[in-house]
Structure formats: C-alpha cells, structure tokens
Amino acid sequence: MMCMRKLRSAFAAALLLGPCFFGSAQAQQEIKIGAIYPLTGAAASTGLEMRNALELAADMINNGAKGIDMPLAAGGGLPNLGNAKIRLIFADHQGNPQVGATEAERLIMQEKVVALLGCYFSNVTSTASQMAERYGVPFLNPESSSAKLTQRRFKWFFRTTPHDDLFVHNFYEFLKDIGAKKNLKPKRIALLNENTEWGVETTKIEEKLAGELGYNIVEKIIYPAKSTQLTSEVQRLKASKADLLMQSSYLGDAILSMKTYKEQGFAPSAILANDAGFSDTEFRRTLGKDANYVLSREVWAKDLTTQNPLIKQVNDLYAQKYKTDFNGNSARSFTGLFVLADAINRAGSTAPEAIRKALSETNIPGKHLIMPWEGVKFDATGQNTLGRGIIVQIQNGEFATVWPFDIATKDIIWPMPAWDKR
Amino acid sequence: MNGEILLQTLLSGILIGLVYALVAVGLSVIYGVMEIVNFAHGEFLMLGMYSSFWLFALFALDPLATLPLTLLLLFGLGALVYRFTIKRIVNAPMLSQIFVTFGLMILFRGGAQFFWKPDFRTVENSLVSGNVVINGLYFGIPHIVAALGAVVATGAVWWFINRTRLGAALEATAQDKEAAQLMGIPSHWIFALAWGLGAACAGVAGVLLSTFFPIFPEVGANFCLIAFVVVALGGFGNVTGALWAGIIVGVVEVLGGFWIGPEYKLAIVLTLFLAVILVRPQGLMGRAE
C-alpha cells in the first residue's frame, strides 16, 4: 500500500515536472532544419511518406549517394559551411493549425532551427509560416497548393510547388489540347470537391475558368470530408449525366468514392482528379485494377525517367529503402529539402537573412531536379515560377504521363470503359 | 427527381442504416446495462476492421469466414476493457466515465498507429464484392451482405437479451442493480458481459464494413457520432429502437444529402435527432422515466 502511494506521488511529480525538461544539447557542425508534418491523425500515412522522403534527402546530402549526379549528393554535408551536416527535427501538427503554430514557435525558439519545412495542409502551413514571418526565419513550403499562401507577400515564405490556380489552368489547357488534337470534348462537367479550403478554392477557380472558356458545368458538389457513405453524392452525379468528373479528395474519400462509383455504376468518360488522395501510392495498391483509367493532375510520375535519368536513380534509392516508389507528395518534399539545402550552402552561413537572400536568388535548372519542372526560381511573392503540372493516367496499375504531349509516355485512354466491361 | 432515383436512394439508405444500427446496438447494450456512454465505441469498430483485415492479409481468410473469430476477439477485448478500467469507475460521476472512455479512444487510435502504421488498408477481392443490378437499381453486394449480417446480429442480440437466462440477468441488472445482486446475479460479471457484447457488436459491424470501407486508425471517428445519434434517437438501451433509428438515420442521411445538398447531410441528421427528442425526450422507443 505504501509502495503504491509512493508510486502515485512519483507519478504526479513526473506529471508536474515533465514539461520542465526542455532544452537540448547543442551539437556543432549541424544545421538544424525543422519539419512540421501530420504524423498522427487521418493524414498520418501521407505524412510518414513525406517524412521518409525528407530523411532520404538528408541522408544523401550528409552521407552521399553513389552515381547520382545531383548537386550536394556527393555526401559530406554542405561544403560551404565546413561540411556541416543537415539534421532534421520533425514535429507533428496533427492537422491542427494551432498546433502547427505552436510547434513552429518551439522549433524556432527552442530548437533554434535555421529554417522550417512543411506543412502539407494549407491551413497549417498558413499559421506555421506566420510564426516564421514573425521571427524572421525562412520557411520553405514544398507541397501546399492554396494560391492564397503566396498572395500574402510574406518576406520569409517560399513555395516550390505550383499552386491551385496553375493546376486548374492545367486542367483546362489539357482539355483544350485533347479537344484540338484528339477531338475529345467533354460536354457536361461535374465537380466533386471536398469541403475544405483546398476543395472550396479549387471549385471557385474551376467554375470561373469553365465560364470563361465555354465549358458546361452541370453539377457542383462540395461534400463533407470523412463521410460514412457517399451514396447521395454519387446519385447526384449519376442524375447529372456528366461525362467528365473533376474531383478533389484525400485518400480515404478517394478510395470510398471509387468503390461507390463502381457499385452504383457511375462511369463518366473520364475522372480528372486533383492529385492528393488519387496520387497516393495506396490508392492504386488498395483499389488494384479498379483504379485504372483515372486521370490526375500530378507533379511527378515514375515514367518521367525517360526524360531525366536522375529521376530513376533517386526513385530506385527510395524504393530500395522504403519498399515503395515516390509519388507526387514525397517527391515534392524531397525536392523541397534539396532546394533549401542548396540555398543554405550558397549562403555559406546560417544567418536567417543570408539564407533568405540565397533562397530568393535560387536558380536550379530542371535537369538537377527529380520533378518535371523547368527549374526552381522564386518571384517576389516567394512562388516558384518554373514549376508545372502534368496529367497522368493510371494504366495497368501504374501512373503514365499523358499530358503535356511533349513529355507524354502513353496515349490517353478516353472514354474509360464502363465498370462491367473491364 | 424520378421514382427510380428515389427508390435507389431509399434502398441505399436502408442498407447503410442497418450497419449504423448494428454499431449502435453495441453502444446501446452497454448504456442500457450500466448507463455509461462509451466514447471508444468507434474504436471497437476500427479494431474489428483491423482484425478482419489482418486475418485476410496474413492467412488469406475471407472476412465472412473470420467473423466468428473477430467476434470472440472483440468480446474478450470488451470484457478486458471493463475489467481493467471501467470496473473502477462504475459508480464514478458521469464526467469521469466520459473521461476514461475518451482516453480509451485515443489509446486505441494511438495503438493502431503504433502497431499497424497509419496506412489505409482495404480487403481486396473478398468473396463478397461486385454489385447486382435489378431493374436499373444498383446494389453493392458488400452492402447487401453487411445489411443482412447486421439484421442477423441485431436479431441475435435481441434474442439473447429477451429469450435466454443470461439475457434475463442482463436485463434485470439493467433495471435494478441492487435488486439483481440480491437475487444472486453478480453485477460485475453482467457488466463484463455487457461490455463484451457491446464490443462484439461493433467488431462484427467492423468485419462487415471491412469489405467495402477503407481501414485506418481514425476510421472509428466517422461512425461514432452517427452511432451516438442512433442510440439516443432509438432510446438509450433499446435494441429494437436502435434498429429502427439506424434505418431512419441512414435513409434521412442519403435522401437529405441528395435533395438538400451533400454538404448538409450530417446537419440534417442531427436536426432530425433534436426534433425527435424534443417531442419524445426518451427517444423513439425508450422507456419513459
């Protein structure tokens, strides 16, 4: 009994003192970079993929990767800083903007990171980068696509990925191209986008451009994410007799919606997805052949290896380590760290202003990236102007680039066959 | 809106509603016997789904075949949860009880992520897959099987409570714990039984769902709120009430989503719930106090 009492007191004391054990040892010749990602919660699976990609990038910079012709991939850290090594400090934002800001502040003020990476979710990126702006620490965002983020004209915010505005423009350029070259013109477009900042913003741009370019939107659904059923949505889609569906969903909803389409016999000529859940490796793994023919805007595809041997080399390395290929999310995170490391190296210092200046002067040619981009170069708002999107189609369980035509590896299959004719 | 679509949405709503009912029955049994709302109920469902998935992935056993095993596993888990946590707070204030089951909810989610990674999983090509088309109406076979399974399981629970001696003991304890104890019914065993039964219901629902719903550590959250509404709508502690309430919620959700707008489907269900309990505070089929 006495023992139990002691145990309880000790336990209570631990509770009270726990948060006081802050502070950490400062190691020399290390460049600390904070990375804030969703590592628990509904998006944790995507968060872990991005974490893996960042660790691979850090490992390549610190320890080198044989035969890969990429700046900084020779190993031995950053040459201009006395071969200092990169050390990533991960934090979990749980998909919560307040937690994202709290973690950003902790990484900056307590861990003394020299720069931040993150956060995948646009709304968390926005609060976390506000924190970086306050303290004057460079924030590099590799994968959030809300156009608003760079419209804030922050001094310390840089984004390598193209944003939603460009992605939706891509959709319509793609439609125009296949209309001109292949005589495929969708007559009735339906939108199915999830009810978050991302889905809502995408819907607005899609509607606006459809009006300007003369496309006919017959149904617009903004559905609540994480539903237990999507039957009402699919019934509406069926009733709309749409021949093209544009969809924005994260993984769980993407899988559930595909299953519901099959079950309810909803088969438009094409499903044009807005990346995210559809580009996740598990989307194809879990749906198998039912995932075929889905079109998605993308920023990365494995078959781009024919354009750039670097993509294959790096992907092989990643696949060897993590038993899966890169996807649009992990490839962007990987690229993000390399862009940041390149800037820190050119700055030759870990002073925030020096890194910021180096970032703004970034000019990496496309051949040194594993992305199908022309390169990385930031404008005054911090947006990379050389990024571009591609359209891929799942054919035989693999993503094949089908647009732009100059880098396409496969011909587009349109219309997709009805579910019972596969 | 033509008749065909009306019929289609109506029937789809009933099918998913029956699954809601089964999840809710488990919650209802626990509540009926000991007046504890189990916030971790969605996590029992999640564990049922994972059990189904792993038996399928590791031993290539079809979910339908492993259903009895999952049922037993979850029954045991429910009883263990009772034995090691709930037993100590049976007479604690309602707030402490909410606190403990809320903790269990987070614990199970964290545990699932720790052991099985946060990846999304699905059971592919189970025996139950594909769909049937009758007169232009589409039904997923997994949905039909799940709905049938839910009816059978709910019926079994009803039979157990109303037609067996053990069930009678359960009911007696629910009515009056002290009196039942005086009659020689050990309430702690009955409580453990209720938790086992409740978890087993959620587990069976999880197995049935696993044939068409993606599986991930947070999946319980999607169903938990709906299950709460179903239980309260049907009347806390009432099995038949939960069945009807499940069907109503399913139909209203699908139909309301179709008519008014999918973005409002949860709000529609909740508004209906509030409206019903305003008129009948004890729920549709609950006992008036």
Add this chain to the structure above:
Amino acid sequence: MMTKKRNSLIVVGAALALVLPFIVSNPAHQNYLILVLMFAQIGVAWNILGGYVGQVSLGHVAFFGIGAYTSTALLISVGLSPWIGMLIGGIVAAVFGVMIGWICFRFKGHYFTMATIAVAEIIQVLFTNWEGVGGAVGLYVPMDRQGWGVMVFNSKLPYYYIALGLLCVTLLGNWAIEKSFLGYYFRAIKDEPEAARSLGVSLTAYKLVAIAISSFFTAMGGSFYAQKELFIDPGSVLVTSLSVKMSLVTILGGVGSLFGPLVGSTLLTGIEEATRQFFGGSGMGIDLIIYASIIIIVAIYYPAGVLGWIKHLLRRDAKTEGGA
C-alpha cells in the same frame, strides 16, 4: 484558518503569475504558459455550467467559435477593435446559449450531453458552408497593424497578460457567483433538484442564467484565440474535440472547484506538449498512447481531480499531525 492559508496562497500565486514571463523568457515557453492560461480560462467558463450546475455540455465549442468568429468578422469587415468585438461576441454567444439552453434543458443526463454535441456539430456544418465568414477557408486576422488597439502583437508578453487578465476576470466572475445566491441555487440544482424545485426555485431559469454566463466567458476565450493564432476556420474553432478538452481540464483539476481548471490546464497542456515534443516527431503514435494512458489513470485513480487529491493528502497529513 483554512481561508487564511488559501488567501495567502492566492496572493503568492498571483504574484508569481505576474512575474513568471520574466523568469521564462523563451517565447516558445511563454507560448505554453499562454496556452495554459487560455485553456484554464475556458475551463473555468465551462465549469460554471458543467461543474456548478452539473449540466455536462460537450457543445461548448459552439460558443467558443461564435466568439472567435464574431470578433474576427467585425474586425475584418468594419475594423472594429477586438476588445469591443470580444464583448459583442460574448453577448451574441450568451443569447445563443440561452436559446440552446431553452431547447436542451428539457433533456436529462446523457440526452442533454448528446443534444449539446448535436447543436455544436450543426453549427460547425453551417459555418463551413457560410461563405460570408469565409466558409471552409476560414478567416485571417490581418497582421499588418499591431498594438493594443487591434490586439495583435509580435511579442508574447501582451498575449500572456491578456490571457492572465481574462482568466482573472473569469475567476472573479465565478467567485462572485459562488458567494452569491446564484451559487447557492446552482449547487441546489445540481445536488438536490427536487428539493430546490419544491422550494420554488425555477430550475430552468437558473440553468439559463448559468449557460448565459458560461457561454459569455467561453466566447471571450474564442476571441482571444483568434487574436493569438491570427487564423480561424471551422476545423480549428468549432470541433467537438475542443469541447471535450474544456471538460477535460476541469475534470483533471477538479470539477466544481474555483481553481480546478487552472490546475487541470497546467497538467493537460504540459502532458500534451511534452508527449508531442518528445514522441510526436516519430510518427508512431507514441505520444497519443502516453497521453491517453495518463488521462485514463488520472480519471480512474483521482476521480476528484488533482485538486481533490491534494486536498485529501493535506487533510490526511493534518490528521496524522494531530494524532502525533
């Protein structure tokens, strides 16, 4: 004797609270202190209805969100100072609270709790689809102007003192209630509803008073949150998990006691931040497991909350001393 001890404790605590940010100078750590004060404040506000009157609401986030949205929308649209916006938000929330109470107080026990969850979830859906307040995109508090007038600061210190001030005001409010006839009636409603009714106390009327005060203070907390984080959306200020957190800090500290939520918030925020900091980066969910285990253990072994447990210890010590 006891009150004297307590009063001197309060004075020491208040003095410590005033100088604390000078001892803890790292802004990240100051941020933790602010979080502690913020959650303590909404816990204290929740405690008025949930603790004193015993009506367990898990829909309080609706009031929190209404406060946050009112002050922020007024600031953005007409440039109204958040100080006034905060009061308006509180009043709006109080009116709304009375309306909700008028419906929900018909329900007893778990039905009441379920109904409050339902109301808050409905509000979340409505705000998510309401374009006028940013819908799913949310609202940003402009950062370009700073200072006391707009309640936006670069430094953590002003936020700390505002949070402390809010907490003190809310505590004072609670203390005044405890001492007045209201506190007497509230306890009567909680412990002896039938007796209270037979004495002619209108249960519903007093419950409505309680929910009005409680939602007013909760909404002020919401306005403060918006000014601190500079961004609100339905996913961050209208989620049921936040309602649960308000009740958690109260239970952890001690339900129905004045300082319970402060103690509970200190512990809960400490546990949350510490587990996430040490284990969150691993992506293994270990932080959740530890956090949950602590919650469960505390709820099982210290059902009266930490304050209740400390009081119990003190009493026991007093007894042993007396015996010796």
